[in-house]
Ligand code: HEM
Ligand code: SF4
Ligand code: SF4
């Protein structure tokens with residue numbers, strides 16, 4: 064094995080199971096994990112399935128397990144994650160596999176809607192636009208969560224998702240918290256009800272894997288703590 | 304082996320909290336049963352208490368006090384995380400909970416020997 068060759072193990076298979084296949088890939092400067100996967104598909108096996116679009120960390124479609132850790136592959140330099148000369152690439156955890164490295168992200172997106180992660184309008188098109196004060200505490204809080212790219216890295220990192228298929232997961236709950244703090248959202252109670260059921264925010268054990276691995280350095284663990292507080296406060300208020 | 308995505312301080316804090324919680328749940332019934340012997344059967348309580356002079360039992364007691372202390376301080380950290388304004392120093396706080404638990408259980412151990 065030359066110094067400038069990588070030992071790449073790629074998971075191949077589908078929903079019924081699979082196994083790792085080994086490839087030798089020439090090492091290059093500034094090579095990303097996505098570059099490595101693309102090289103294999105273009106030069107070794109055109110049937111290798113994987114997903115990406117933007118290649119610049121915007122679209123959130125390229126996440127995979129890299130040496131056992133979820134990462135956005137288009138912005139992960141392979142040199143930073145190499146274990147010796149070896150790198151292992153597998154489909155994201157906690158999602159059904161379609162084929163090889165491509166997972167079915169539907170459950171992840173469906174949970175955004177379940178967590179009331181849709182806009183609840185407060186006005187009609189005839190009303191003047193609501194002014195939002197960027198310095199208000201609620202807006203500052205909402206701003207900390209809005210750069211989410213829906214990559215599902217946090218969802219793949221979360222052991223609570225692994226243990227409970229109904230758990231809404233860090234990204235959807237963070238989205239709910241963002242809307243809860245949005246002056247333009249009219250239905251805070253619907254949001255609190257949606258996130259306090261069986262699969263809701265109280266399942267979270269604050270393991271913090273979501274926050275540790277989020278490639279955009281967002282903090283879903285903090286957002287979930289905010290929801291726990293808001294749901295509990297509203298519970299006691301309503302009992303009075 | 305611990306899976307790679309789990310090897311970080313807050314995941315270890317979670318695991319320690321679960322193990323210590325389960326350990327307490329297993330141990331406390333036995334503990335209360337022994338204490339109840341003071342009322343129902345003092346003679347056999349005394350024979351159990353004699354066991355406590357055994358150095359091995361002293362080390363085990365240290366372990367139990369550690370479990371209780373680490374669950375207590377760790378639980379306080381989690382409650383603060385959920386109820387107080389957010390603090391970004393969760394790793395340090397978790398490490399502090401373990402340190403405080405070692406301090407309490409270590410002091411207990413030194414008193415016992
Ligand atoms: C001394 C005061 C205590 C405090 C402040 C405390 C706090 C907590 C907190 C905050 C949790 C939730 C952790 C999470 O979300 O993962 C928890 C879980 C738990 N506690 Fe305690 N606790 C205490 C005493 C006890 C005792 C005496 C027992 C045993 C009978 C116990 C057994 C457990 C168990 C089994 C869990 C579940 C662990 C898990 O879900 O990971 N706790 N505790
Ligand atoms: S902090 Fe909560 S949501 Fe985030 S990984 Fe841990 S259990 Fe999952
Ligand atoms: S919170 Fe972070 S890790 Fe999770 S989906 Fe959004 S960008 Fe990805």
Ligand code: FES
Nearest residue numbers: 118122123125137
């Ligand atoms: S390809 Fe778009 S985020 Fe990686």
